[in-house]
Amino acid sequence: MKERALLFGAKKSLVGIVTEPPSPPPPARPAVLFLNAGVLHRVGPNRVHVRLARELTREGFLCLRFDFSGLGDSRPRTDPLPFAQAVVKETSEGMDLLASSHGARTFLLVGMCSGADNALRVGARDSRVAGAALIEPYSVPAGGFLVYSYRKKLLNPLSWWRLLRGRSEVLRALKPRPDASPAEPLAAPEAESLMPTREDLARQVGTLLDRRASLCFVYSAGSPAYFNYLSVFRRHLRGALRDGRARLHVLERTDHVFTPLSAQDGLAAAIREWALAAGRPPSAGPGA
Amino acid sequence: MKPFYFGDPRRPLLGIHHPPRGASRRTGVVICHPFGQEYLRAHRPLRELAARLSEAGYHVLRFDYHGAGDSAGEAAEARVEGWLEDTGAAIVEVREASGSPRVALVGLRLGATLAAHAAQRMGGVDALVLWDAVTEGAAYVRELRAAHRQWLLDHAPGAPSGPEEVLGFPLPASLAGDLEGLSLDAVAAVPAVRALVVGSDEGDAMPAPWPAADAGIVERRRFPPAPVWLHAEGMDRSLVPGELLDFVVGWLASACP
Numbered sequence: 001m002k003e004r005a006l007l008f009g010a011k012k013s014l015v016g017i018v019t020e021p022p023s024p025p026p027p028a029r030p031a032v033l034f035l036n037a038g039v040l041h042r043v044g045p046n047r048v049h050v051r052l053a054r055e056l057t058r059e060g061f062l063c064l065r066f067d068f069s070g071l072g073d074s075r076p077r078t079d080p081l082p083f084a085q086a087v088v089k090e091t092s093e094g095m096d097l098l099a100s101s102h103g104a105r106t107f108l109l110v111g112m113c114s115g116a117d118n119a120l121r122v123g124a125r126d127s128r129v130a131g132a133a134l135i136e137p138y139s140v141p142a143g144g145f146l147v148y149s150y151r152k153k154l155l156n157p158l159s160w161w162r163l164l165r166g167r168s169e170v171l172r173a174l175k176p177r178p179d180a181s182p183a184e185p186l187a188a189p190e191a192e193s194l195m196p197t198r199e200d201l202a203r204q205v206g207t208l209l210d211r212r213a214s215l216c217f218v219y220s221a222g223s224p225a226y227f228n229y230l231s232v233f234r235r236h237l238r239g240a241l242r243d244g245r246a247r248l249h250v251l252e253r254t255d256h257v258f259t260p261l262s263a264q265d266g267l268a269a270a271i272r273e274w275a276l277a278a279g280r281p282p283s284a285g286p287g288a
Numbered sequence: 289m290k291p292f293y294f295g296d297p298r299r300p301l302l303g304i305h306h307p308p309r310g311a312s313r314r315t316g317v318v319i320c321h322p323f324g325q326e327y328l329r330a331h332r333p334l335r336e337l338a339a340r341l342s343e344a345g346y347h348v349l350r351f352d353y354h355g356a357g358d359s360a361g362e363a364a365e366a367r368v369e370g371w372l373e374d375t376g377a378a379i380v381e382v383r384e385a386s387g388s389p390r391v392a393l394v395g396l397r398l399g400a401t402l403a404a405h406a407a408q409r410m411g412g413v414d415a416l417v418l419w420d421a422v423t424e425g426a427a428y429v430r431e432l433r434a435a436h437r438q439w440l441l442d443h444a445p446g447a448p449s450g451p452e453e454v455l456g457f458p459l460p461a462s463l464a465g466d467l468e469g470l471s472l473d474a475v476a477a478v479p480a481v482r483a484l485v486v487g488s489d490e491g492d493a494m495p496a497p498w499p500a501a502d503a504g505i506v507e508r509r510r511f512p513p514a515p516v517w518l519h520a521e522g523m524d525r526s527l528v529p530g531e532l533l534d535f536v537v538g539w540l541a542s543a544c545p
Contacts, residue, residue, distance in 0.1 A: 003360070005291035005302060015291050017302070017358050041331050043357050046456030050358065065358075073291065073304055073335060222444070255443035259456040262448050 001057050008066075008097045014090055015073040016066030016097070017042065019057040024102070029279045030130045031104035032056055033094050034065035035087070035115035035122075037257075041072030045112060045257035048264055052110065052271055059276060062102050064094050068118075084121065084194050091122040099128075106130040108214075108278055110271060113225075113256065114138065117196055123213060124204040131214035131278040133271050136225040136256055138196060198232050205236055215246040216274035218267060220254045247274055289342075294351075295377040299370075302358035303351040303378065304335075305385055306342035313345040315390040315414070315544045316382030320375060320399030320406075324363075324432070325455040327356060330396055333516045333528045337394065340537045346544075347386040351378045364458040368402070368466035375406035379413075390414050392544050393480070394536065396516075398422045401472055404497070407479035415543040416480035417536055418472075420489050420515070423496055425470035432459065472497045478505055482543040488514050488532055509535065 004018045025031075034049040036042065042065040043050050053063040068083075068090055070076035077086055091109070098104040109132045111119035116137035123129040196204070208215060217233065219226040229248070240246035249270040254263030290307075293300040319334055321327050338348040352359040353374050355366035379391055392415035395403030400421035407413040422428045432454040439455060440447050452460050478498050485497060487510040494508050514529040 003293065003300070003358070005293055005358070007291065015289075015304075017291075039332065040328055043328070045328070046325075047328075047357070047363065051362075072331070073289065075289070220444075253444055253447040255439075257456065259439060260444055260447040260449055261453045261456075261458065263444070264456075 001054065006097075009090060009093045011075075011078075013069065013075040013077075014066055014093065015042070016064050016094065017053075018098070018101075019053045019063045020102075021057050021060045021062065023060075025060050025062055025104075027103055027105060029060065029062075030106040030108045031062040031064065031095075031098045031102065032108045032110060032275060033091060033098075034063070035091065035109060035111040035118050036068050036071045037112040037115045039071060042067045046259060046264060048112075048258065048267065049110070051264070052268060055268060055272055056275055059272065061108075061275060061279065062098060062104060064098055066090075066094055082194075087118045088122050088125055091118070092126055095126065095128055108132065108275055110135070112136055114194075120196070120201065120204040120208070124207040127211065129208070129213060131216070131274070132208065133216040133218065133274060135218045135267065136220060136223055137201075137217075137228060138225070201228070201232050202236055205233060209236075209240050209245055212245060214274065214278035215240065216249070216270065217246065218249045218251065218270050220256055220258070220263075221250045221252045222254075223256050225256065226250065244277075294381045295374065299354050300360045301351050301354065301374055301377065303349050303381060304338070305382075306338045306346075306348040306350075307385070308345045308347055309343050311345050312347070312386070313544065314386055314388040315392065316347045316349065316379075316386040316388070317341050317392045317394060317540065318375070318378045318382050318403075319348065319350045320378075320393060320395035320403040321350070321352065321356070322397035322399050323353075323356070324457040324459075326397050330516050333533065334396065336528050337533045337536065340533055341540065344537050344541060346392075346540070347382055349378055349382040349385065351381075362458075364460050366463055368463070368470060371402055372406050372409060375402055376410055379406070379410055390544060392416065392540055394419065394540075396420060398428070398467075401425070401470060404472055404475045404479055405470070408475045408477075411479075413480040414482070415540060416478075416483045417486065417540070418483065418497065419486045419532075419536070421472060421485070421497065422470075423472045425467040429459075429464055429467050481505075483507070484509070484536065484539045484543070486511065486532065486536065488512070488516075488529060490515065507539065511535075 002020045006016055008014050008016055037045050049065045053065050057063050067074035068087055095107050107128050109119035109129055112135040116134040119132040123132045237246045251263055251266045254260055258264050258267050290305045292303055294303050295301040319338055322330050338350050341348045353371045355361035355363045383389055383391055391413055393403040393407055394417040396419045400418040407416050436454045440449055478501050483506045485508045490513045498506050511532045514527055516527045
């Protein structure tokens with residue numbers, strides 16, 4: 001396995017690390033791209049992107065982890081392109097890079113938190129995306145969300161003790177915030193476009209499934225993000241879960257970023273199994 | 289700015305070189321990152337520091353230790369001795385890039401402790417900046433383990449966890465032992481021509497190392513608390529303490545004009 005650091009994109013301003021397997025992967029095998037999670041740089045939460053990229057490379061996948069403009073080590077864009085559009089353009093540039101350097105034709109995207117939202121956003125627009133691993137995607141507040149989010153706290157004596165001491169997270173969430181004034185006019189459209197709606201999410205997933213892309217949802221059982229699955233995705237995915245186009249992993253006793261090493265092991269196993277299945281030629285069948 | 293791998297080809301290190309913008313001072317600055325979760329949270333402010341130093345005319349090298357960030361190796365195999373060798377390799381690299389032996393080291397948290405030890409070992413360091421240095425490794429390991437337990441209690445109750453992990457990263461017994469044996473007290477003399485000791489943690493004591501040193505050699509400065517390495521919302525936003533960064537750049541400009 002070899003790792004190369006490089007600059008790519010229209011202005012050679014995006015920083016990426018390519019991991020190459022010892023022998024060139026077959027042209028039909030998709031390459032894998034890792035997208036930034038929140039504001040963390042390309043190594044990912046708890047360095048998990050590095051682990052996943054290296055494990056997948058050992059399985060014969062070509063991988064790229066990189067920083068979007070303005071994140072990690074990549075320079076901010078100099079044009080006014082909104083971030084939500086920039087991530088689509090820049091992920092496509094990452095795919096272009098691997099297509100020209102290694103002949104990759106199809107791609108799998110791996111994203112955690114906002115990286116999952118961006119993976120869906122890109123996947124719905126770029127037909128080269130053959131699959132996406134969506135780890136703890138954004139949670140859209142909807143009816144029942146508050147009850148869902150705080151259901152465990154209601155049963156936890158520690159939460160009641162904090163409430164009585166005035167240190168409750170629920171109180172903090174309900175308290176009016178000093179910055180609750182309307183957003184600056186220029187920031188509003190950008191902020192709206194960054195946060196997907198329930199309709200956006202359902203449409204993006206539908207587009208990918210119609211294209212027979214392979215989806216892998218990974219959640220922390222205790223996380224608010226899992227509410228999204230229950231309230232938005234579940235009904236869209238029933239058929240896909242049955243016929244194998246989609247997978248669902250709900251990991252217990254972990255947090256949003258998979259801090260316990262045991263949870264990272266579970267996450268890595270889920271992604272590896274999904275990628276191997278997604279990278280298998282269609283004729284090979286499930287037992288190949 | 290250029291990303292590249294350097295050092296021993298058996299354990300390549302990821303480096304980010306920020307060349308000087310405008311007139312070069314022909315001086316290299318190596319930035320030494322903290323460890324584990326602190327490394328992730330401090331990435332942005334240290335990148336910003338590198339950008340400001342580059343604007344001020346320095347060759348700046350940020351790098352990841354073996355088993356950390358994008359460098360080769362797994363976290364479970366990391367050792368302090370290897371990290372000191374990595375810091376030495378980064379010094380060699382930045383000297384080559386600048387074409388001059390003049391070099392400064394800037395370290396944050398554990399990176400500061402490693403920078404001080406590396407400076408003592410290598411010699412010839414012109415300036416050293418210790419930013420909220422870890423002064424006692426044993427206390428540091430205890431703090432990490434306590435923070436880990438609290439995090440799990442708050443965010444992942446019931447998660448299986450042993451002593452060999454802290455806040456999402458492996459802490460094998462070998463590395464924990466190394467860290468517990470690490471102390472700034474072991475760097476008896478100021479290992480650079482001049483040193484700056486910066487505090488921005490929640491405490492109010494002036495940072496400790498070399499208390500008897502002449503004020504012309506060791507300058508100490510405390511800033512309003514902005515512990516960038518602890519920022520709890522590390523995934524959503526990061527802190528960039530502009531005043532502190534500008535002070536470090538200005539101090540280096542006087543120490544290494």
